[in-house]
Amino acid sequence: MRHDFLDRYSRLASPVHALPAWLKALATLTLVMAMAVARPSWWPALVVATALLVAGAWLSRIPAGFLLRRLLLLEPVVVVVATLALWQPDGGMRFALLVARSTLSLAALILFTNTTPFGEVLELLRRCRVPSLLVTVLALMYRYVFVLVDEAARLQRARASRAFSRSAARSWRSVASGAGQLFVRSSERAERVFTAMCARGWRP
Amino acid sequence: MAAVNAIEVRDLAFAYADGTPALRGVSFAVAEGECVGIIGPNGAGKSTLLLHLNGVLPETPDGSGAVRVFGAPITKANLYEIRRTVGLLFQDPDDQLLCPTVGEDVAFGPRQLGLGGPELGARVTAALARVGLAGFEARSPHHLSRGEKRRVCLAGLLACESRVLVLDEPTSELDPRGRRGIEALLASIPATMLVATHDLEIVVELCSRVVVLDHGQIVAAGETVALLSDEALMLAHGLERPHVLRHRHPHE
């Protein structure tokens, strides 16, 4: 299985993709921060943000359906958390504001993640003085996430093909043993990766 | 006095932590510029042997002199020097490719050597071009096919310009064209080479000598064509006479 669907569009050639990562990150963060302080009376700002995002999405040449699907996938969380506001005075208004703020922030983040390859994000983190240990862990994680998710999917499939029991307890046990195997495999891979890093002249 | 051998292994023994004896008294030598093949069935100890040649096994180099690179025993002090001299291609490309992009990965080795800037970029571009993957710099390893991954690993080695190349199954999982491409590439490299492989055809094409390993021991060593034509020996160790030799006679 390939995982292009995860970052399928992050390498398109478009004006948005061509912008430097720091600029996109800054723009996203600014928008998200503006949303965090937005009040109902600021509705023109919300309209402007929407317009900016739509323009960005259009310029990015990423199919609108793809972006909308990503948005809808994560939207339920937003709506559920927002229902908390219904208990406050003026609940309906707060609810609407929270959903609007959150959805726009989410859209900005989706646009950012789909127009910026993670390698550039890592470079940005490195330049922002994020501790190099954390950046190394992130880089390794990003590299091996696809390998391991593949392994997890294979384990789950192999388990399903041999699962004859519908007992919940047994199925918890077998999923857990799958997870256990996954950890053992990843720690063994870590050993081999360490070997390979050393062989290629890496010094701690 | 004869010139020092690029690699000299004398009476090397090794057991994994769980007690599996993987090598028992292995001895052989590779002269500078030579290309030697290591063949043998699964589990013979080929990969284990290769891991010893640039000091990743045993975990702390013991300086015993069982493995010598250009005459020098591997010690803690010269470990990085040894790794600079000997480039190692791992059997599983997913272990070796550890950076988020192909370009960074090829640059990983040279960067450890202290290279940077435009010179580094040039080396990466050239190495990728040599393995037929020009323009792959920005790709992510997980988007590559297995054969492409293997070629990226090879590019990573080429970019280091090591004097000795130790290759664990360089042609497995390559399509016929890719295989021929790698074969031609390896043939064009002047470095000393040690190739562990199940691909006997490539051994015939590249290697002047072969070492047959089984159960952690060297069971035969000698000139390639003569050795690979020995039907009985090949069968006894889970191998077979390669097709290219089927119609040749040993002393042709």
Add this chain to the structure above:
Amino acid sequence: MHVPDGFLSLQTAVGAAAISAVVVGECVRRLHRTLEPRQVPLMGLAATFVFAAQMLNFPVAGGTSGHLLGATLAAVLLGPAAAVLVMIAVLVVQCLVFADGGLLALGANALNMAVIGSLAGGGIYRLVRRLGVGLRGTVTAAAFAAWCSVLLAATACAVELALSDTAPARLVLPAMIGVHAVIGLGEAVITALVLVSIAAIRPELVGGGEPTTHRRTSLVPGGLLLALALAALGAPFASSLPDGLEWVATRFGFEHRAVATAGAPLPDYAVPGIGSPLLATALAGVAGTLLMLGVSYLLGRLLVPSGRRQRSET
């Protein structure tokens, strides 16, 4: 528990991010002193593992399913400081690759799930670990610590939402605590099961985060007390709005729907026969925590048949 953007006020988000940053800095400093080189790739792969393990589904009644959070598991396997970085890496990738969890909220999510989740989980684990021996002790302690860490992370999350004025504290605190007391039970069982199955394959991997010396354990004992105190503090809110709790539980539990039906062992968090509601609910919180300790003990006994034969088990 991944808070999206838009729900936290700027002050709360920035404050939480600052705390997380300081803790991460401290963890990195500590790791630079103690980490062996070969643990660097292990941390990367462990982060990958937690990410992948979170995708494994554990079936819950009614066709829904729950999944692992993994902070305590990581702390048990790698030690708390490494676990903090591992969990942060997981959150960063989820945020910056999958847009799961907000960007401005990343600091708060890191504080809840990585910092509090791993440090409380690891701390409580080390504390309780000393009560038992062998794998059974490990499993018991890890299960209890997993429950506490989920609960504490949820409490922190609720506090942040309340501070941001997104929802009133009297609603969101009991709701989050109530729901996560049950979700935490799942986390405890999964953590225990996974540890047992790792120990069956490679026993030496379990307990890798164990300190070689007991020098620093004196820093930790606060863990259990903290859990008890928080339960006692949080519980009063629970009695004030029982309906709200159930209502939010049904909404919140869209992924863990069993919650609504499972119910709390102590109805409405009030102990019958005790006058003061505050005292009663505090007692209920403490009782709940002790009950969980008992459940963990049973879990340990159940999953690790005999303390002696633990290593030869397959």
